[in-house]
Amino acid sequence: MIGIQPADPRPVEIVGDLSGLPASANGARNVVWWGNIGFMLIEGTGFALAIAAYLYLATQAPHWPPPGDAVPGLLWSSIFTVGLLLSAIPNLWVRRRALAKDSRGVRAGVLAMSIIGALLLIPRAIEFSHLGVKWYTDGYGSVLWLLLVLHTSHVITDLGDTVVQAVWLFTHEIGEDQFADVEDNANYWTFVVVTWLPVFAVIHGVPRLT
Amino acid sequence: MMKRLPVGVLLALAGCSGVQSPLAPSGREADALFSLFGLMMVVCGAVYVLVMVGLGWSLWRVYRRRTVAADSVSISDRTLDRGVWIAAGIIIVGLTTLIIGSFIADRAMFRARGRDAMLVRVTGHQWWWRIQYRDPATGSWIETANELHLPVGGTTRMSLGSADVIHSFWVPNVAGKLDMIPGRRNLLDLTPRREGWFRGQCAEFCGLQHAHMALDVKVESPAAFNAWLAAQARPAMTPGNGIAARGASLFAGSCAACHVVGGTTAHGRAGPDLTHVATRRSIAAGTLAMTRNNLQGWIAQPQAIKPGTSMPAVPMNPTDINAVAAYLEGLK
Amino acid sequence: MKAPADRRLQLEQTWSDKPGLWGFLTTVDHKRIAARYIVTAMLLMFLAGMLALDMRWQLSVPENTRMTPQLFNESFSLHGSTMLFLVSVPLMEALGLWLVPLMLGQRNMAFPRLSAFSFWLYLGGVMTLWVAHALDITPDLGWFEYPPLSGPSYSPGHRADIWAQMITFTEVAALAASVNIAVTILKMRPPGMTLARMPVFLWAQLISSLMTILSMPAIMLVTSMLIADRMVSTHFFAPAGGGDVLLFQHLFWFFGHPEVYIIFIPATGFVSQIVETFSRRPLFGHSVVVLAIMAIGALAFGLWVHHMFAVGLPRLGNNFYTAASMAIALPAGLQIFCWIATMWSGRPWLATPMLWVIGFIATFVIGGLSGIMTASAALDLQLTDTYFIVAHFHYVLIGGAIFPLFGAFCYWYPKATGRLMSERWGRWAFVLIVGGFNLGFFPMHFLGLMGMPRRVYTYPPGMGWDLLNQVATAGSAISVLGGLVFVGNALWSFWRGEHAGSDPWRGSTLEWAGLSPTPPYNLAYTPAVTSLTPMWNGGDPLRAYDGIALERREVLITSVADAAPLYRQRSASASVWPFLSAIAVTAMFLGSIFTPWAVAIGSVPIAAALIGWFWPQRERTMTGLLRKRR
Numbered sequence A: 001m002i003g004i005q006p007a008d009p010r011p012v013e014i015v016g017d018l019s020g021l022p023a024s025a026n027g028a029r030n031v032v033w034w035g036n037i038g039f040m041l042i043e044g045t046g047f048a049l050a051i052a053a054y055l056y057l058a059t060q061a062p063h064w065p066p067p068g069d070a071v072p073g074l075l076w077s078s079i080f081t082v083g084l085l086l087s088a089i090p091n092l093w094v095r096r097r098a099l100a101k102d103s104r105g106v107r108a109g110v111l112a113m114s115i116i117g118a119l120l121l122i123p124r125a126i127e128f129s130h131l132g133v134k135w136y137t138d139g140y141g142s143v144l145w146l147l148l149v150l151h152t153s154h155v156i157t158d159l160g161d162t163v164v165q166a167v168w169l170f171t172h173e174i175g176e177d178q179f180a181d182v183e184d185n186a187n188y189w190t191f192v193v194v195t196w197l198p199v200f201a202v203i204h205g206v207p208r209l210t
Numbered sequence B: 001m002m003k004r005l006p007v008g009v010l011l012a013l014a015g016c017s018g019v020q021s022p023l024a025p026s027g028r029e030a031d032a033l034f035s036l037f038g039l040m041m042v043v044c045g046a047v048y049v050l051v052m053v054g055l056g057w058s059l060w061r062v063y064r065r066r067t068v069a070a071d072s073v074s075i076s077d078r079t080l081d082r083g084v085w086i087a088a089g090i091i092i093v094g095l096t097t098l099i100i101g102s103f104i105a106d107r108a109m110f111r112a113r114g115r116d117a118m119l120v121r122v123t124g125h126q127w128w129w130r131i132q133y134r135d136p137a138t139g140s141w142i143e144t145a146n147e148l149h150l151p152v153g154g155t156t157r158m159s160l161g162s163a164d165v166i167h168s169f170w171v172p173n174v175a176g177k178l179d180m181i182p183g184r185r186n187l188l189d190l191t192p193r194r195e196g197w198f199r200g201q202c203a204e205f206c207g208l209q210h211a212h213m214a215l216d217v218k219v220e221s222p223a224a225f226n227a228w229l230a231a232q233a234r235p236a237m238t239p240g241n242g243i244a245a246r247g248a249s250l251f252a253g254s255c256a257a258c259h260v261v262g263g264t265t266a267h268g269r270a271g272p273d274l275t276h277v278a279t280r281r282s283i284a285a286g287t288l289a290m291t292r293n294n295l296q297g298w299i300a301q302p303q304a305i306k307p308g309t310s311m312p313a314v315p316m317n318p319t320d321i322n323a324v325a326a327y328l329e330g331l332k
Numbered sequence C: 001m002k003a004p005a006d007r008r009l010q011l012e013q014t015w016s017d018k019p020g021l022w023g024f025l026t027t028v029d030h031k032r033i034a035a036r037y038i039v040t041a042m043l044l045m046f047l048a049g050m051l052a053l054d055m056r057w058q059l060s061v062p063e064n065t066r067m068t069p070q071l072f073n074e075s076f077s078l079h080g081s082t083m084l085f086l087v088s089v090p091l092m093e094a095l096g097l098w099l100v101p102l103m104l105g106q107r108n109m110a111f112p113r114l115s116a117f118s119f120w121l122y123l124g125g126v127m128t129l130w131v132a133h134a135l136d137i138t139p140d141l142g143w144f145e146y147p148p149l150s151g152p153s154y155s156p157g158h159r160a161d162i163w164a165q166m167i168t169f170t171e172v173a174a175l176a177a178s179v180n181i182a183v184t185i186l187k188m189r190p191p192g193m194t195l196a197r198m199p200v201f202l203w204a205q206l207i208s209s210l211m212t213i214l215s216m217p218a219i220m221l222v223t224s225m226l227i228a229d230r231m232v233s234t235h236f237f238a239p240a241g242g243g244d245v246l247l248f249q250h251l252f253w254f255f256g257h258p259e260v261y262i263i264f265i266p267a268t269g270f271v272s273q274i275v276e277t278f279s280r281r282p283l284f285g286h287s288v289v290v291l292a293i294m295a296i297g298a299l300a301f302g303l304w305v306h307h308m309f310a311v312g313l314p315r316l317g318n319n320f321y322t323a324a325s326m327a328i329a330l331p332a333g334l335q336i337f338c339w340i341a342t343m344w345s346g347r348p349w350l351a352t353p354m355l356w357v358i359g360f361i362a363t364f365v366i367g368g369l370s371g372i373m374t375a376s377a378a379l380d381l382q383l384t385d386t387y388f389i390v391a392h393f394h395y396v397l398i399g400g401a402i403f404p405l406f407g408a409f410c411y412w413y414p415k416a417t418g419r420l421m422s423e424r425w426g427r428w429a430f431v432l433i434v435g436g437f438n439l440g441f442f443p444m445h446f447l448g449l450m451g452m453p454r455r456v457y458t459y460p461p462g463m464g465w466d467l468l469n470q471v472a473t474a475g476s477a478i479s480v481l482g483g484l485v486f487v488g489n490a491l492w493s494f495w496r497g498e499h500a501g502s503d504p505w506r507g508s509t510l511e512w513a514g515l516s517p518t519p520p521y522n523l524a525y526t527p528a529v530t531s532l533t534p535m536w537n538g539g540d541p542l543r544a545y546d547g548i549a550l551e552r553r554e555v556l557i558t559s560v561a562d563a564a565p566l567y568r569q570r571s572a573s574a575s576v577w578p579f580l581s582a583i584a585v586t587a588m589f590l591g592s593i594f595t596p597w598a599v600a601i602g603s604v605p606i607a608a609a610l611i612g613w614f615w616p617q618r619e620r621t622m623t624g625l626l627r628k629r630r
């Protein structure tokens, strides 16, 4: 029974030709778009769990924030939030330019997003200094810093990505795949914006409401 | 009774009625769990037999086909589809039985909650147990270590905590285990139903000597228990003869920083209370039997007997050690 | 159209790696990468098995002094961590990495370089743990390290950091592999392989990848918090500082429980394929099995508290988790039913892969049932942290995952090597391993019921545990012997085995359509799928499409639901960047054991390597501000 098959694979009958298919695609048709979704899912889960950890510690503690800790400063955090929300507009515009395969628009947009991202780091840095506690003060401080560091690392990563992309776009001939890359990067920035909102709500809302 | 039958067989098979075994229940909580275990064995045993019969039969067909030649049993997918529903039905009935059984056992265990039981505070340390009884009369705490006494028939409420890492309090013949967690106190009720000596053991990995963190448990009549508790509340005996008195002064010099001996100047809190250490059955959390020899060995080289223990070897010559041991032996 | 022989030659040229070391370091061939994973993991299984044997030796008599408590604690920690993080999970992924493109009739994974990166990072994790072991910085607190014991006060030194960082490595590697596998399955199915026509193996890989994506962030988070507590004085788990020790356990088991199904579900995929092929009929109840896998995957996220029944959570909650845990028996039981029904109504052929399936059912069900017992919050108070649990998880892990894995190894070995393994030695290995395993681990149920806690390096005489421990040791030794026979057989057959031909078992799925051993390009054509068992179309020729490029690396992308062809995607060529990136990440992870600054400094080389990796190769621009000027 074993081994009676010929060494050759199964004979094949050709039923069609795929060479007429396009060589790229954008949006959800593209594989890389799905890879991007995969990584957003991973990091989104990370955010959700970090927020869950925050809420868990809040429910275990008799006072939140613990006596002696100030609530985090709202001013710079709000400036950052407004800036981040506003950055969604140029970001969506870049994405649209990428879908329209507009080289000039994409170059200008990615450059603009690099500058906006860098500018946003300023209120973010000041926000850190107005948190009111250090990470080593107590469990409250630890988990607050955790959320902020987690989000900031995403801002920095995407900013780095955008800058590198800008350099490349200005120095090279842009092809189909690069438009898809720009689109993916813009989607990722949207993700960075969206994940901030629950974090913002939790770190400012929970200490003030309890 | 019926549902205990397979467990009885099992018991006989392994010959396992031990002083540290859920299969020899001697308390209300352990009884409830033992019955639940019996129910589990019946349901799961039946399920396993069913699965193996199915598997065996389908393989038997292979063998038979070889001998009988033609495939005589053929079964349609329609019939198998019905089989899926039957299987699902059987599983659901089985699971429902087990879930209800589990809930009932859970309720049975916690029935005494709310009644006022005697309170005992047990605190886990790496790697021994601090035990404090609340004197019902005075409300003060009577401290001892590594040996728990319980009155038979009554419910004692253990308030479990930890001084360092997570430990778990487990006296299987009497009840299931419950963790001792720093920063929290867990309550566990014990209602022993049979007198005798039992053994408990720390069940949560707590570091190097997790294996040597045992607990002697004596269940006795309420009268005997009360007498014991009253004796524990008294200060330590003063040493009579010369050698023990010498031991006492050595102890006050070398050991008092870590150990309490009631009525003396020794009130270190790092180690177990030794006020009535000689009444205990074993030393170092069940590691050694309580004998003069073992006491000497323990004082001379605790690190050899229980590597990593927090008790250091205090430099002393053998005569001194003998004296200290004699003193401790007198602490009844 | 080219003649078939020219076609092969051209494809061979396009998809081959460079020879020698450079080719080794730069390859993105999913088969080579998967083979590395498998060889590394088997080696580790052997090493961790030796540790287990040593532990069994220590426990065979009371108050044995063969091992110091320190050595024993290191042994079970290394054994458990290796077996779960470095053996089981990677092996399951490796089989996915190796088989998914083959079963899809594709030429590579969706993200070929990510596969390579994943392996190199996994290797980094392996080296972290085992080189540290050689340097005597072995983790010694078990495969889960609860604080405060693992916190800064009770575990000075770097043992706990090594453990936490090893996890970070392997989880990043596993996450990368999972995204890769999930996207490949969703977007690269051959035309006609709609979701309804996907073999169970692919479903199993898809679901376990999704579970990985949704659960592993929890452990990355919790080990990072632990490291922060140890290094930068945060107080996540310190009750005195307003933290909470149980937070660690919740987060750990939110990952830890799905983890065991991440190991088990791919195994159900192997079993389904083997049962189908060797019963010589399409799997009975395909949709029941797939729905069961989905149900297990979904339920798995609601069970984590059953590892924490003894910590004193509210009883109502515990009872909820009891019911939810037991509910898993329904999908698990229906799967078992479908496999038995397939054998029952088919014509089973008891070759070695099928023997392993039989061993799997007989053994796994015992483990599943003991799981049901411990799922009772009440009864678990007697069972948890005893040898009953040790018995439970070895029955499900070895019986439920390793046995199917051995079966899968025998089943796909001819595809990978072009040779058959010896059936005779295969049967010997089977009998020794399954027999030895059951002899060794069944007594552990009794040990647990007689009160023996787990993770004890010794026990006093007179507890009645001596004989059962000796039997356990003997059984384990027999199964290790069987393991050696198994590996010996695999090695011997590699050079001396009978030639297998392309399809020795007459398998049902597409991996059997190509040559064995599989050439670098896998299949010469893109298959067209019209059924669940595309290789069983009554001996007719395989229907296929032409048109995917031969002279450059290209793969077909199709739509998610109905696998309609969408476009042709360029497939990444060999590259050294994944290797360099993994080295950069390794350096950063290792450095961060010693100083938090490593994270900042280490991110520079990582960024450089990633830029090198993703830098697109295109012409300098002729337009715009920075256009190339003459």
Ligand code: HEA
Pocket (backbone or CB within 6 Å): B044, B047, B051, B090, B091, B092, B094, B095, C260, C261, C263, C264, C306, C307, C325, C326, C328, C329, C330, C332, C333, C334, C336, C364, C365, C367, C368, C369, C371, C372, C374, C375, C376, C380, C383, C384, C385, C389, C392, C393, C396, C397, C400, C401
């Ligand atoms: C492959 C790995 C794997 C698998 C598949 C399982 C499967 C199951 N496990 Fe297990 N488990 C582990 C690996 C696994 N486990 C590990 C590693 C640990 C220990 C971690 C540690 O502490 O170190 C553990 C620990 C563990 C605990 C914690 C114990 C404790 O620490 O106190 C519990 C408690 O509920 C549990 C339950 C279950 C259940 C209910 C299943 C179910 O999925 C089983 C379902 C299957 C069946 C039930 C059999 C088939 C069904 C039928 C034939 C139908 C009929 C059945 C009935 C009517 C009952 N497991």
Ligand code: HEA
Pocket (backbone or CB within 6 Å): C042, C043, C045, C046, C048, C049, C050, C052, C053, C055, C056, C076, C077, C079, C080, C081, C083, C084, C087, C088, C141, C142, C143, C144, C390, C394, C397, C398, C402, C440, C454, C455, C456, C457, C476, C479, C480, C483, C484, C486, C487
């Ligand atoms: C898949 C996972 C897996 C596997 C396969 C095993 C296999 C074995 N395990 Fe393990 N075990 C765990 C996972 C696993 N274990 C976990 C998670 C723990 C908990 C740790 C903790 O508490 O933290 C544990 C704990 C554990 C304990 C409890 C320790 C304690 O609590 O004190 C014991 C004790 O007997 C034990 C024994 C064994 C034995 C004898 C085997 C034997 O089956 C081993 C036999 C070996 C083989 C079958 C391998 C043969 C070799 C090959 C096939 C490859 C050869 C390759 C080459 C030569 C290149 N294990």
Ligand code: CUA
Pocket (backbone or CB within 6 Å): B124, B125, B127, B166, B167, B168, B202, B203, B204, B205, B206, B207, B209, B210, B211, B213
């Ligand atoms: Cu205390 Cu284990």
Ligand SMILES: [Cu+2]
Pocket (backbone or CB within 6 Å): C256, C257, C260, C303, C304, C306, C307
């Ligand atoms: Cu679990």
